[in-house]
Amino acid sequence: MEFESAWLSSRGGRDDNEDSCGFLMKQESGCWVLCDGLGGHRGGEVASRLAVDAALASFDANPRVAMDALCSHIERAHAAVLERQRAESELAGMRTTVVMLLASAQAGMWAHAGDSRLYWFRDGKLREQTRDDSVPQRLADAGEIRVDQIRFHEDRGRLLRSLGARPEPGASYATMPEPPQAGDTFLLASDGFWEWINECEMEQDLAAAARPKDWLERMETRIQERVSGDHDNYSAIAVACEQKNTESTPKEIV
Secondary structure, three states: OEEEEEEEEEOOOOOOOOEEEEEEEEOOEEEEEEEEEEOOOOHHHHHHHHHHHHHHHHHHHOOOOOHHHHHHHHHHHHHHHHHHHHHOHHHOOOEEOEEEEEEOOOOEEEEEEOOOEEEEEEOOEEEEEOOOOEHHHHHHHOOOOOHHHHOOOOOOOOEOOOEOOOOOOOOEEEEOOOOOOOOOEEEEEOHHHHOOOOHHHHHHHHHHOOOHHHHHHHHHHHHHHHOOOOOOOEEEEEEEEEOOOOOOOOEEOO
16 A cells, blocks of 8 residues: 645635644654644744644654554643743744544554544545534534534634643544555644535545546645635645555655
């Protein structure tokens, strides 16, 4: 198994981009992480970058695809945000969402806190997605609103969990029921990205795209056609699983 990755990140209609993302391949395992910072006054930007860098550094030191390793990466990202909060009083209120994927030929798993999402597609169809740590998600779970109403709910910005918000990270974790297969595709996305594209459109653009970069570009076109004014930053990482060519090296596309 090999993985082809692509990413995009835009400040959208805002002055600053508080989203951060990155990925790293090591020993035929991969780590992909995306964060959406909160806090304003450059705090969100600092929190998201700290969390991504700390998570990838933790993976670099321990590239196993295992749940204890995934937990340690999230904990290190959380600790990095807390450490900077204590060091700089003006950043004491900064926080960040996180969504992280670990994958190899043998296993796949992910973690998230906040409303940055992971989507897993198999055979071109959505197989699973994360559930937001937000007030609208809880309302949908209780049957008070429809799931599709989460996207533009008036309380969608009210998050229940994030890195830097409390002593413990409080992330959610999930493991794939079987190893990744050739043709599996993953999308990690901030809320500024997924709020403008529904899941059926994600599937349609995936079917029409030859590579992860093409898929992201098609979805970004939808965003640009729909947004106006002071719309949020938006970021996404696309990961495609392919049968390994023994003569090739892992593909990373920026």
